[in-house]
Amino acid sequence: MIADKTTHRHFIIFKPFGYLSQFASNDSKQQSKKFLGSLHDFPEGIMAIGRLDEASEGLLLLTTDGKTSAHINSQKVDKEYYAQVDGVITNEAIEQLKTGVNITVEGELYKTKPCQAFKLKSIPDLPKRAKKIRDDRHGPTSWVSITLNEGKFRQVRKMTSVVGFPTLRLVRVRVGAIYVNAMDAGDVIEVDAFGVSIV
Structure with a gap:
C-alpha cells in the first residue's frame, strides 16, 4: 500500500x-x-x-x-512563558511588561506589543533543569507569566531585563490551547x- x-x-x-x-x-x-x-x-x-x-x-x-x-x-496563536527572574518583580515592572517596552531587535529599537503578564503566586511545578539555577543565597527570585502573540528573538529575556529583572530560567508552557x-x-x-x- x-x-x-x-x-x-x-x-x-x-x-x-x-x-x-x-x-x-x-x-x-x-x-x-x-x-x-x-x-x-x-x-x-x-x-x-x-x-x-x-x-x-x-x-x-x-x-x-x-x-x-x-x-x-x-500572531493569531498565543504563546505563554514562565520566567524565573532575578529579584522580586514589582507591580510597576509587570505593568511595563503589559503595556509594552522598548527592546533591540536586529540593531533597531522595537516596542513590544501589549501582552498579558502577572506574577505567579507560587513556584510552578516544572521538570528539574539539567543545569542548576543559582540558589536564594545569592538573592531572591520570582516567577512571572508572560503571554505573547509575537516572537522576536529572545523577546521575553529582553523584556524582563529592560524592566530591571533579568530572566534566569525561561520555560514555554502553552501554545494556543x-x-x-x-x-x-x-x-x-x-x-x-x-x-x-x-x-
Whole structure:
C-alpha cells in the first residue's frame, strides 16, 4: 500500500535546557551541541514550529505540515512563558511588561506589543533543569507569566531585563490551547492534530 502523501505527522515535545531547536547540523562548530533528533526518530520533513533558544525550555510543536507551522507561528496563536527572574518583580515592572517596552531587535529599537503578564503566586511545578539555577543565597527570585502573540528573538529575556529583572530560567508552557501539563524534559508525544483551527 502506498502511503498517502497528504498525511502529515505532528509532535509535542518538552525541549530540555541545552538543546538547539533543530535536528542536526553540518557546522563543525556545532558538533558538540545537542539536537532534537537525539530525542526521537522523527520523520523526514519534520520542522519545529518556532524556536526556543538553547538555554530555554518547554513546549515545542513539530510538524511536517507547512500550513500548520505558518498558522501557529502567526500572531493569531498565543504563546505563554514562565520566567524565573532575578529579584522580586514589582507591580510597576509587570505593568511595563503589559503595556509594552522598548527592546533591540536586529540593531533597531522595537516596542513590544501589549501582552498579558502577572506574577505567579507560587513556584510552578516544572521538570528539574539539567543545569542548576543559582540558589536564594545569592538573592531572591520570582516567577512571572508572560503571554505573547509575537516572537522576536529572545523577546521575553529582553523584556524582563529592560524592566530591571533579568530572566534566569525561561520555560514555554502553552501554545494556543496546548499545555505542557505533566510532561518531563525530553518527552515526545505524537498527536493526530494540534487542535488549532486553520482558517
